[in-house]
Amino acid sequence: MTTILLIEQVLNGLQFGVMLFLMAAGLTLIFGVMGLINLAHGSLYMIGAFAAAAVAGATGSFVLALIASLVAAAAAGAIVELVVIRRLYDRDHLDQVLATFALILIFSEGTRWLFGSFPLFLDIPPALSGPVTLPGGIEYPLYRLVIIGVGLLIALGLFQLIARTRIGIRIRAGESDREMIAALGVDISKLYTLVFALGAGLAGLAGALVGAIQSVQVGMGEPVLILAFVVIVIGGIGSIRGALVGALLVGLTDTLGGVLLPGVFATFMEPAAATAVGSSLASMSIYILMAAVLLFKPTGLYGSA
């Protein structure tokens, strides 16, 4: 295992973690403010990716594609909130799970209906494609570096939004006492729609950014959704800082586990068996991490009891 390969994998893990953060931040905000578990968050990720692929195919502009992903996912989120989600806030979690599961079925099959079963491809713009040489002579794809940067910038912006702006104050107030801020004259249902659309937009943007590395296809959001749940469980529900720490932990564990574990087992097993055991365990590593966190802190690293 060379150092260069290791650094590359750390960067890959960071990139994955940052994208997970964009998903997890929306989920944890929606849960923190509205108390809603949203399984359909992965569908919004998919909608973002499809909107980006469609716009990029029509106009050839990557920037327009990104804007389209943000707008389409946020609009879809706002519509879903107004039509369905709004009725679920005072229901129990079981109803929320079922209704949002139903939304997944509708969105997934609806997208398959519109776009067909074949994956679409979103090209990385020429200005961002190709490798870049990092200090130490490491070649790394420029686009992935840009994703890490964009993701961290968004994280920073989100922290500022929550901590410093009037909307952020209202969101935090909504988390702690919804009756009180309604009594103070804040239109709570508008605030909820806004938070939901914000979370949806972040998910859609993540979908478009990742869609350029992988393919854009139906069902692409679900593995990410479940990983985002793991992130939230590790970080603690409702905590954006927890989502960031959890996302980076999960991203790094998943990527490094896949690379390192087979090598670790190869030191005392036959190569073939070591690959099998190593890769199987690597696929389980983040869940083992989650179980370990649960054993010591059932409410997550930054969760309040």
Next chain:
Amino acid sequence: MTRGFLINLVLFAMLPVTALVALMLDEPFIITLTTKVAILALAGVGLNIALGLGGLVSLGHAAFFGIGGYAMGILAHHAQTFTPILESPLLIEGSKSMPVIWLVAVLTGALAALAIGALSLRTSGVYFIMITLAFGQMLYYFAISWPAYGGEDGLSIYVRNGFPGLNTLDPIQFFAITFVVLALVLWGAGRFAASPFGLALSAARQNPERVETVGLSPYRLRLLAFVISGAVTALAGALFADLNRFVSPTMLSWHMSGEIMIFVILGGVGRLFGPVAGAALFILLEHILGGLSDFWHVYLGLLLLLVVLFARGGMIGALAGRQVAHD
């Protein structure tokens, strides 16, 4: 109670009547479909013990369903290739006998539920949902990446496993087996709900503080319910794999968890016969809507959404009216 009881009776009798009519009309496919309904209903009955009685919203029951399936797949795979599962320290052979497979499925399902439940039940509410989902997904990825038993391709079994004294390859005889298993489990689940343990479990769902005050531990009640629930679902998984003579990671995927939950909800949560109604409705929809459009999941999603938003008692709730609701 009477109207609900009648509906249950009619629902339950519908399965063997359908199978027998199909037998007379010489329609083996319909018999197989009815068998599928019985097996999926069994999985739903398993989930309903945790969900309806215990109030535990588990989105990871596909784990137990799949474990049951793989118990059947692995035992039968070793039996048909004449290789032992384990040679040292003790010799374990494969098996093509259903009772043996069921026993193994139930035991492994219960063990897995014990491990997953012990961890997940430390939390509650929305954490519990996400954690059960994550553990289910963990097993799914494990099954995909573990090459010994087919990995992503799954395992095929050439001949359906045997049951002493019956020819399981005959659709109606296999249906009879699954129906009797379903009937026994339904009877057991009914007794369970009315037993002191079942009542305590129900109480722990409605008011955990009071249960704790009278000296019972909600955690242990829930854990035991989760284990029983996992074991029943694993039994259904073993039967499902036998029906298809095939097991693959799909049985472990979280869509399966969602579908098992749909059976329970379409029928009516916490009702003993709810999963039977739900599974029957699901299979019926799959075949009617699936014949009309390749995209029938859109309609299924819309229907589910309407049931959740406007008809909370499910199918039995709508038929029986509110006065007979479970609690």
